[in-house]
Amino acid sequence: MGRTMRIRKDDEVMVMSGKDAGKAGRVTRTEPKKDRVYVENLNIVKRHERPRSVKDTRSATAGGIVEKEGPIHVSNVMLLDPKDNKPTRVGVRLTKGGKRERFARRSGKAL
Numbered sequence: 010m011g012r013t014m015r016i017r018k019d020d021e022v023m024v025m026s027g028k029d030a031g032k033a034g035r036v037t038r039t040e041p042k043k044d045r046v047y048v049e050n051l052n053i054v055k056r057h058e059r060p061r062s063v064k065d066t067r068s069a070t071a072g073g074i075v076e077k078e079g080p081i082h083v084s085n086v087m088l089l090d091p092k093d094n095k096p097t098r099v100g101v102r103l104t105k106g107g108k109r110e111r112f113a114r115r116s117g118k119a120l
Contacts, residue, residue, distance in 0.1 A: 014041050014083055015099035015111065020120075022086040023096045024051060029081075033089060037078065045080035054079035092116040 016022060016036060023033040029051045038047040053076050060072030087096035090113045097115035104110050111120040 014039060014044065014046075015101070016046055016083055016086060016088060021089040022046070022048060023089055024048065024081060024086055025096065026085045027052070027081065036086075039083075040080065043080070044083045046083055046086060047078045047080055048086065049078065052079040052081050053077070088113065088120070090115045090118070091120065092118050 016039065018036055018039055020036045021033060022036055024030055029048075032051055034048040034051045036046050037049050039045070040047075056075050056077060058070070058072055058075050061070045088099050089095065090097040092113070093116065095115065097113040099120070100112050100114045101109055102112055112118060113120060
């Protein structure tokens with residue numbers, strides 16, 4: 010069994026390196042097998058898509074150049090601490106009930 014990613018969907022993260030370094034956003038999707046995350050409105054890439062025709066013409070997708078979020082390696086993002094909104098590492102600890110919980114190493118606050 011492989012290691013799990015400490016960044017999850019709907020987490021607020023800051024990009025630490027690359028063309029969007031210093032920008033923050035919400036994680037919309039994760040790919041644990043590839044160690045990638047997709048952050049809302051960051052790492053925008055252009056894709057050429059051909060028009061798709063579907064039986065229902067209202068739901069047909071238009072072709073052309075489409076801008077969408079590209080993947081970012083999980084090592085290039087850091088979770089934002091809920092206490093002071095600064096980047097922090099993520100730790101995992103056991104609660105008194107024996108359940109695992111993620112916490113911000115900067116403040117110790119549970120996520």
